[in-house]
Amino acid sequence: MTKYIFFTGGVVSSLGKGIAASSLGRLLKSRGISVSIQKLDPYINMDAGTMNPYQHGEVFVTEDGAETDLDLGHYERFIDENLTRLHNVTTGQVYGAVIDKERRGDYLGGTVQVIPHITNEIKARIKQVAVASGAEVCIVEVGGTVGDIESLPFLEAIRQFRHDVGDDHVMYVHLTLVPHLGAADELKTKPTQHSVRELRAIGITPDAIVCRTEYPLTPEIKEKIALFCDVKPSAVVQSRDAQSIYQVPLNLEAEGLADAVTQKLGFADRSLDLEDWRAMVRRIQRPKGTVRVALVGKYVELKDAYISINEALYHAGVAHNTEVEVLRVDSETLEDRGLEALDGAAGILVAPGFGARGIKGKLLAIRHARESGVPFLGICYGMQLACVEFARNVCGLEGAHTREVEPDTPHPVIDLMENQRNLQALGGTMRLGTYPCRLTPGTVAARAYGELEITERHRHRFEFNNRYREVFERRGMVFSGLYVDADLVEVIELPAHPWFLGTQAHPEYKSRPTRPAPLYTGFIEACIACARSSESAGAVQRIGA
Numbered sequence: 001m002t003k004y005i006f007f008t009g010g011v012v013s014s015l016g017k018g019i020a021a022s023s024l025g026r027l028l029k030s031r032g033i034s035v036s037i038q039k040l041d042p043y044i045n046m047d048a049g050t051m052n053p054y055q056h057g058e059v060f061v062t063e064d065g066a067e068t069d070l071d072l073g074h075y076e077r078f079i080d081e082n083l084t085r086l087h088n089v090t091t092g093q094v095y096g097a098v099i100d101k102e103r104r105g106d107y108l109g110g111t112v113q114v115i116p117h118i119t120n121e122i123k124a125r126i127k128q129v130a131v132a133s134g135a136e137v138c139i140v141e142v143g144g145t146v147g148d149i150e151s152l153p154f155l156e157a158i159r160q161f162r163h164d165v166g167d168d169h170v171m172y173v174h175l176t177l178v179p180h181l182g183a184a185d186e187l188k189t190k191p192t193q194h195s196v197r198e199l200r201a202i203g204i205t206p207d208a209i210v211c212r213t214e215y216p217l218t219p220e221i222k223e224k225i226a227l228f229c230d231v232k233p234s235a236v237v238q239s240r241d242a243q244s245i246y247q248v249p250l251n252l253e254a255e256g257l258a259d260a261v262t263q264k265l266g267f268a269d270r271s272l273d274l275e276d277w278r279a280m281v282r283r284i285q286r287p288k289g290t291v292r293v294a295l296v297g298k299y300v301e302l303k304d305a306y307i308s309i310n311e312a313l314y315h316a317g318v319a320h321n322t323e324v325e326v327l328r329v330d331s332e333t334l335e336d337r338g339l340e341a342l343d344g345a346a347g348i349l350v351a352p353g354f355g356a357r358g359i360k361g362k363l364l365a366i367r368h369a370r371e372s373g374v375p376f377l378g379i380c381y382g383m384q385l386a387c388v389e390f391a392r393n394v395c396g397l398e399g400a401h402t403r404e405v406e407p408d409t410p411h412p413v414i415d416l417m418e419n420q421r422n423l424q425a426l427g428g429t430m431r432l433g434t435y436p437c438r439l440t441p442g443t444v445a446a447r448a449y450g451e452l453e454i455t456e457r458h459r460h461r462f463e464f465n466n467r468y469r470e471v472f473e474r475r476g477m478v479f480s481g482l483y484v485d486a487d488l489v490e491v492i493e494l495p496a497h498p499w500f501l502g503t504q505a506h507p508e509y510k511s512r513p514t515r516p517a518p519l520y521t522g523f524i525e526a527c528i529a530c531a532r533s534s535e536s537a538g539a540v541q542r543i544g545a
Contacts, residue, residue, distance in 0.1 A: 002130035003169045003265045006158045007141040008204070010195025011177040015212045016248075018071035020175055020239060021141045022078035023249040026277065027258035028137055029079050030249075031270040036133035037075040038087045038126065039068070041143040042150035046092040049430075057304025061459045061509055062087070065433025071141065073308050073509070078249070080512050086132055089125045091150065097121055114153055122157035123164065137265070146174075146198045159203040171264045173257075174199060174206035175239075178213040178221070187215055189225050196229040208235040208260050210252075216240065235260045244284045246513050249277065280318060280513055287323040291527050294342050296365045296382075297351030298358035300328035306351055309379065312508035313349070315516035316524035324524060334361030339368050346534065347375040347499075347527035350382030352459070352506065356405045363389050375499040375526035377519065380460050383492060383502025384414045387464055387472070394475045397468075404462050415465040417486075430461045435483050437490040437505070443480035444501055445491045448522035454481075456490075456505030463504070464489035499526030 005024065009017045018039070025035045045051060048059045049067030060073040066085030076083055098121050102112050130138045142158065144151040162170045176192040196206060209231055211217060217238045226233040237255035242248050252258070253274065262269070293313060299305035310326055317324035329341045335358070342348065348369045350362050362382065366389045369376035378386040384402055391400035391413045399406075402414035417431075434455045439446040446452060466487065469479060481491025481503070494500040503519060511517035 001165070001169060002135060003137050003171075004126070004130075004161055004165070005137060005139045005171045005173060005261060005265075006161070006204075007139065007173050007175065008146055008155070008158075008199060008206075009142075009144070009175045010146045010199065011191045013145050015175055015177055016239070016245075017141055017175045018074045019245050019248055020173075020210050020252070021071075021139050022074045023252050024173075024257060024261065025075065025079040025139050026249045027253055027272075027274075028261065030274045030277065031258065031262070031267075031272050033137055033262075033267060033270065034133075034135045035079050035137050035139060036081065036087070036129055036135035037072075037079060037083070037139045037141070038089065038129050039071050039075075039141050039143060040122070040126075040154045041069050041088065041090045042148065042154065043090055043143075044092045044095070045090060046096065047088070047090060053299045053302055053305040057302065058307045059459070060308065061432060061457050061506065063434045063457065065457075067432065067459070069143070070304060070307055071143075073311070074245075076509075077311060077512055080514070084132070086125070086129050089122065091153070094118060094121050094125070094153075115156060118153050119157040119160060122154055123160065126157075126161070146195055146202070152202070155199075155202050155204065168266055171208070171261060172204055172206045173208045173210060173261075175210045175212065178211045178217065178225075178238075180213070180215050187213065187217065187221055189221060189228070192225055193228045200230075206231060207264050208237065208257065210257065211236065211238050213238055213240055232260070244281065246277070246281055246284060250274070250281060276514055283318050283321050284323075287317070288321045289528070290323045290325055291317070291346050291524065291531050292325045292327055292344055293347045293349060293524070293527055294327045294329050294345035294365070295349050295351060296329045296331050296334065296342075296362055298331050298353055299351075300330050308506070308508040308511070309349065309351060311513075312511035312517050312520040313524065315511050315513050316520040318513060319516045319521050320524055320528060322524065322528060329361075329365070331358030331361030331365070334364050339364065342368060345374070346531035347377070347523060349377045349379065349523070350385060352380035352382060354381070354404070359385065359405060367393060370494065370497065370500060373498050373530075375523060375530050376497075376501070377523040378492075378502030379508070380458075380504060380506060383504055384460075384462060384464070386500075386502040387413050387492065390472065390475070390477060391468065394477075395468075395471050397471075402462055411468070413465050413468045414462050416461065417463055417488075431458045431463075433457060435490075435505070436485075437481045438484050439491065440478065440480045443478060443491075443495075444493045444499065444522065445480045445503075445519070448518040450518070456503070456507050457509045458505050460504060464492075498530065499523065 007021045029035050047067045058070040059067050063082045064084045068088035176195045222236040225236045237257045313324045391397040397411040400411035401409035403412045439452045492502045507517040507519045
């Protein structure tokens, strides 16, 4: 019978509940316990697909095409399992399903209420993941902070779980903040006490408390929290700020969180194998070199906007034992200040996105990469704009553009597919999820992947217009990856360039710290070579001077 671990958060948001849940998943999996992780999101949207990054950060896409909360990306990267649309539940989905049932007459004669109808629907979706995954442990993270009105139905549903499946099959973990007051030079436990009191008022008593803190918790502080919050002292663990998020599982292991879980849920002692993870963390902590990459986008000031891209670059750096310094460049700044913002970058990655804002800056960055021989990687919209730049400045197609920005362009090198032209709804209607791609032998993409038949995840509406394929090929562009069934361009590259590649897909979604995305690994390898070449050229110039 599946066992359940419920993560709740208190005091403030953005404490890293998703990282803590993911880290625990890694620790259990390293003990040979099969794990699945689910996120319960209190917002009323059906999914994250139509939300602005300023509102919600990155949208993460699963293999089956669900547009989900960014925490699912952390889950996949830590436990190295592909998740599905079942793993992200929103208030909108829950209420939508209950209302549909009411309209069908499923509750005929009854009054539809939050309890039991909404809570039953939430519980059914949690159990659905347990059945579909077959995991021994399902970790369920409740979004938001205890005390938020939006979270109450979810908290009530997980409270009922202990009654439904038994105390031996349920564990509650509460993540709180233990702030340090500089003037008094003290760590304060009162916010944690109040947060746990709020949780207990709802009917949930935590079995373990994870304390986010900048300073180490003394045994006395842990004892105090244990006493006032009615948990075992051994189940009060600290989670201090780490150099890398991938250090967090090792920190929590040292604190004994996984041991507290296995004891509570009745798992017999199992051998722990974290050696691959420890080796990866050691490479992060002691890189042999550094390479700087410019990430050009319009949401660069938002830490959460390009998480998967940032992590994929990070993973690729780990594979090469190199620290990747990501220079976040606002594409609108490029429009105003020119290319000086790219100074010192050994490679340029143009990020995905939607709409017209910042396009001129992205086109400037792409042209600079193409003409200067700087390694370039275009992701989704970045690939599409690379086609626009090539059409204008190499093929001589004046006014070439994407119809997304310029519907009346004389040369729509990026256009809508027929099935996208008259949509009545925007949410969930793009080309989403995993699609196959056939690579051309001998190309940069084929060498990076080491195979010719691949799959990657997608999230876009516009495609390369095949009417222009011939003129592009005559001017030197190679369409090295195709979705053969629909004759769609997936990967472009320029053989005359040291490393210039764009892809319609989002390979960053499948990147793992111990299994980096091939295109990112190849890109970082090219960036390292470019940096070394620049250093050598500089040394020769200094000698000549």
